Structures are given as C-alpha cells and as structure tokens.
Amino acid sequence: MLMLTRTDRDRHSDAPPPAWRRRGGLIAALDVGTTKVACFIARADESGGGLRVLGVGHHQSRGVRSGRVANLDEVATAIRKAVARAEDMAGEHIDGVVVAVSGGDPESRRIDVEMAVAGHQIRDADVRRILACGGQQPSDPDRELLHCIPVGYTIDGTDGVLDPRGMYGERLGARMHLVSAAAGPLRNLSTVIERCELDVDSRVAAPYAAGLASLVEDERDLGATVIDMGGGTTSVGVFLGGHVIHVGVIGVGGGHVTNDIAQGLSTPLAMAERLKTMYGATLTSPADAREILRVPLVGEDEDQPALEIPRSYLVQVIRPRVEETLELVRAHLAAAGVDRIAGRRAVLTGGASQLPGVRELAEHILDKQVRPGRPLRLHNLADSAAGPAFATCAGLLSHAVQDHVERPILDEPPRSGGLFAPVHRIGRWLRENF
Structure with a gap:
C-alpha cells in the first residue's frame, strides 16, 4: 500500500480539457497495424448523443513488423494516405489523433494507493490526486506508462466503492491497473505520426480499445476476454467489473x-x-x-x-x-492468473478472426463461449468499416470521450511568481476545494 503525502497532493492542479473539446467535438482515431493503417474521424455530441462518424480512411500498411515501426518513411506514407481519405470523406482537417498501441510488449500491473482526506467531502481534486500518485510509481526506465486505470476505491478500508466523490471519510484508497509499454517503440510511433504533421493526443493499448468498441455493458461487468487477432500480433484484454484488468500482446497474427x-x-x-x-x-x-x-x-x-x-x-x-495462436493466448491468460476470473465469455476481433472456423476452434481451445465482435455505439459507420477488423480504431473514439482520468499529468505546473503569486495560489485553492 502506497501512502500519498501532502507534498504529492499539492503539486497537481486541474487537468486541461481533452483535445476533442477544444476542437469543437472533433475526434480522430489512428490504428497503425502490420497489414493496414485505419483512420476514423468522428464528432462527439457533448449533450450525450454519442459519436457520429464523419469519415473513414484506410490504406495498406508497409514498414510495420509485429506492431512496431520498422521503416519510418513507408509508415508515414501509409498514414498520410489513410488520413487524407478520412479527411476527404469528412470534409474536415485534423491536427491530432488518438493512437492504438499494439507493439512495445504492453504489460499490466496492479497496485493499491491510499491518502488522507481529513474527513472532508471527497471531491474531484482528491480523485485526481490519488490517480496521479499511482502514475508516479517507480518502474523500468525503459518503459512508459500508457494507462492508470482505477478499478475500485476504498473509504476508511471499506471496499466496493465505485465512485467516492461526494462521500466522507478519513482515508481514500484506490486499486489501480497500470499499463506500460517499451519506450523505444512508443517513441518511434510518435515520431512517424509527427512526421505527418499530427499531434498524438493520447495512446491506448489496442486490446483495451477493441474491448471498448465490441463489448456490451453486461460483458464488461460480468467478465469477458477480448482477443484481437491482427496481422502481426494478437492482443488480449480482460474486462471485469466494468474495467479492463489485464492487457497483453502475443507476437503472432x-x-x-x-x-x-x-x-x-x-x-x-x-x-x-x-x-x-x-x-x-x-x-x-x-x-x-x-x-x-x-x-x-x-x-x-x-x-x-x-x-x-x-x-x-x-x-x-x-x-x-491458428491453433498455435489460440494456445498461446490460453497460456498467456493462465500465466497472468486471469484465465478463470473473467468468466467463460470471449469476443474475437481483428481481421484474422474472420477466417471461417476460428470461432469454433477458439471455443474448443479456450473452453469459452465465443462470439465475433464488431464496433458498437457508433452512428453513421459504413458497413465496410463496421466489421471486426476495425474494432480497435472504433474503440479509440470511445476512449477519447470517456469521462475519467487514466493518464494523469505528472509534470509540476509552472509556479506563479511576482506580485500576483498569492492571488494565483488562492484561486487554485478555491478551484480545488469548492
């Protein structure tokens, strides 16, 4: 159990609004795979009406090996063509994207953190602080944090708290799922996207995105395993209690x-x-x-x-x-200790999952009830892009509009100086406490 000190708490301020809000609700998703590059452009209805797809573009991928960038120029060319097609269909220009990560050997780790709240009502600022604390956990310097996902809270040691905001207690705790990936492949992916004059708004583990797109709410709550069978890798995401609790990638596709x-x-x-x-x-x-x-x-x-x-x-x-791939998935789930806790439900996504007979073979090898997965909850999505091969790209859009904090801002904000420094400090205190 990690304790959050007052110094840690005081160095974080309100997070800036997400990029899609600053852009009038426009969201772009980019999935750079081994066999294809796909780009979705959608607009989010801030009143709660969901996501409406405006443009879709995809192009054959070259220069990617097992989810990793192997040739910057070839990948950049494929990205530009996919993005240009999506922009032409949407009639919009994009300058930032949400990106799927399947390379870099994503890994999962679960931790518990706790901090004192002194008996006052728990506010948004308290939740952000405890999540930021989880994001500061020491890790391998050669890896970067992708997600810091709260899977449950405790108040004064009492489990089962889904949302602590508005409650009272002396100590607030959080159980968190940290997802990291090798820094080198992540930087190469960011570099090639920046070459295309695009900003990386956020990065999402591919199996997490595939699950957000293809699972219904009951599957996420009761437990399900998402198996995203791509061209160069097969990604695995395990969901339970409404959250992703494990992700992994196998280098076969x-x-x-x-x-x-x-x-x-x-x-x-x-x-x-x-x-x-x-x-x-x-x-x-x-x-x-x-x-x-x-x-x-x-x-x-x-x-x-x-x-x-x-x-x-x-x-x-x-x-x-295909048998070998599914057996590797089974062994991976068993080694991670999540082969049984997520129940007997599995969902197949990705282009390779469309081979006839894969579903039946998966049911036999994994001993689970298996169904094909496809993008859900997207309006105006063409039939040609509504299949399992585009589930990851669709899930990136869903992730972008989720109302949660998963990747806290860890850098200390600039300190105000000069004559108005006390005024700035009072204003920040009022924002965080009222």
Missing part, C-alpha cells in the same frame, strides 16, 4: 498464416494472401477435397502450369498456425 501459405505452397505472398482471404478456413468440409485450387509458383512465368491442390490441403496449412 494473420500475417504468419499468410507466410505459412506462401512457404508451404511456394507461391508469392500476394497470392498467399488472396488464397487465405477467398478460400481459407480452419475447419474442413467434405466438399474441400473435391474443390481444386490453381496456385501459381513463385518465380515462374505466367504461362507455366500452376500447381493444383485441393482446398483441404490449404486448410491443413492454415489450421496449425
């Missing part, structure tokens, strides 16, 4: 299936991707042995005879990799 097809059939990568998309599956049917596929060989001229294989052979190439 749909791109590995494509590589297996290309190597197993000696065909170009573009043809392997086409075969996977049009004919791929993880479960065989009696008709697969009779359906013959023509597969051109890598390096051969177009007039050379193509390899002919039954579709069942393609399934035999695909299934082992």
Whole structure:
C-alpha cells in the first residue's frame, strides 16, 4: 500500500480539457497495424448523443513488423494516405489523433494507493490526486506508462466503492491497473505520426480499445476476454467489473498464416494472401477435397502450369498456425492468473478472426463461449468499416470521450511568481476545494 503525502497532493492542479473539446467535438482515431493503417474521424455530441462518424480512411500498411515501426518513411506514407481519405470523406482537417498501441510488449500491473482526506467531502481534486500518485510509481526506465486505470476505491478500508466523490471519510484508497509499454517503440510511433504533421493526443493499448468498441455493458461487468487477432500480433484484454484488468500482446497474427501459405505452397505472398482471404478456413468440409485450387509458383512465368491442390490441403496449412495462436493466448491468460476470473465469455476481433472456423476452434481451445465482435455505439459507420477488423480504431473514439482520468499529468505546473503569486495560489485553492 502506497501512502500519498501532502507534498504529492499539492503539486497537481486541474487537468486541461481533452483535445476533442477544444476542437469543437472533433475526434480522430489512428490504428497503425502490420497489414493496414485505419483512420476514423468522428464528432462527439457533448449533450450525450454519442459519436457520429464523419469519415473513414484506410490504406495498406508497409514498414510495420509485429506492431512496431520498422521503416519510418513507408509508415508515414501509409498514414498520410489513410488520413487524407478520412479527411476527404469528412470534409474536415485534423491536427491530432488518438493512437492504438499494439507493439512495445504492453504489460499490466496492479497496485493499491491510499491518502488522507481529513474527513472532508471527497471531491474531484482528491480523485485526481490519488490517480496521479499511482502514475508516479517507480518502474523500468525503459518503459512508459500508457494507462492508470482505477478499478475500485476504498473509504476508511471499506471496499466496493465505485465512485467516492461526494462521500466522507478519513482515508481514500484506490486499486489501480497500470499499463506500460517499451519506450523505444512508443517513441518511434510518435515520431512517424509527427512526421505527418499530427499531434498524438493520447495512446491506448489496442486490446483495451477493441474491448471498448465490441463489448456490451453486461460483458464488461460480468467478465469477458477480448482477443484481437491482427496481422502481426494478437492482443488480449480482460474486462471485469466494468474495467479492463489485464492487457497483453502475443507476437503472432494473420500475417504468419499468410507466410505459412506462401512457404508451404511456394507461391508469392500476394497470392498467399488472396488464397487465405477467398478460400481459407480452419475447419474442413467434405466438399474441400473435391474443390481444386490453381496456385501459381513463385518465380515462374505466367504461362507455366500452376500447381493444383485441393482446398483441404490449404486448410491443413492454415489450421496449425491458428491453433498455435489460440494456445498461446490460453497460456498467456493462465500465466497472468486471469484465465478463470473473467468468466467463460470471449469476443474475437481483428481481421484474422474472420477466417471461417476460428470461432469454433477458439471455443474448443479456450473452453469459452465465443462470439465475433464488431464496433458498437457508433452512428453513421459504413458497413465496410463496421466489421471486426476495425474494432480497435472504433474503440479509440470511445476512449477519447470517456469521462475519467487514466493518464494523469505528472509534470509540476509552472509556479506563479511576482506580485500576483498569492492571488494565483488562492484561486487554485478555491478551484480545488469548492
């Protein structure tokens, strides 16, 4: 249990309004994946009417490996094209984005913090201070904090407090979920986005965003596991009690299936991707042995005879990799101790989850009830962008408008000096206490 001192409490002031409020409700989300870059532009109705999508853009991703930037120029080009398409559709210009993070090996850690409130009514300022304290926890200098998420509060040691504001007590405690990622990949991602003349408003762990987009309220409360099967990585998010309690990333995705097809059939990568998309599956049917596929060989001229294989052979190439991915997910959940506490509900998102038979295979390997996930709670979203492949990007919009503090401002605000310093200090005290 970490105790918050008065010095720690006094160095934090009111947080500035989120960027989307300063921009008239305009929000932009950017998901830089291994196979595609997607950008959503939406407008938030500040009266509570939800999010209305104005523009969608996506482009083939190049220069990203396993969620990490590998070539700055190629990634920047893909981002510019995706953002330009979204801006053209929306008729708006954006200067900042909320970004998904799938690289950098995101890790979860849970801590308890506590501070004295001297019996007065607990205010917004008290909640911000205790969250800021959690964000100051010592960690690996090579990692950066992404989220500081309160998953529960205590007042004078009493558990089960969902929102302490307005209550009275001597001591306020908070249980927090900290999510961090390797600093190098995060900085590379920020650098390439800044090259595109865009600000990074906030960064969100990809499985957290996917869960916000695809889970219904009961699933978040009762417990569910989100498995986001992307091109280069498979992200895992566990939700319980209305909060995300664990995130993790496994370095295997749909791109590995494509590589297996290309190597197993000696065909170009573009043809392997086409075969996977049009004919791929993880479960065989009696008709697969009779359906013959023509597969051109890598390096051969177009007039050379193509390899002919039954579709069942393609399934035999695909299934082992998908099984391995799901087994790695199962092992990850068990190692983190969250394989059972979140119940038996799982939701699949991401482009690789759309392969026929993945749902049935996941139910067998994970021993959970599995359903496909897709973006929810977004108005005016085109059908072409409403599938599992765009769940993460949609969840970034939802995260941007959430009324909570997850990434506290840790830098000390500039101190007022000179003749008006006492006036500034009195004004700050009045804002925090009334």
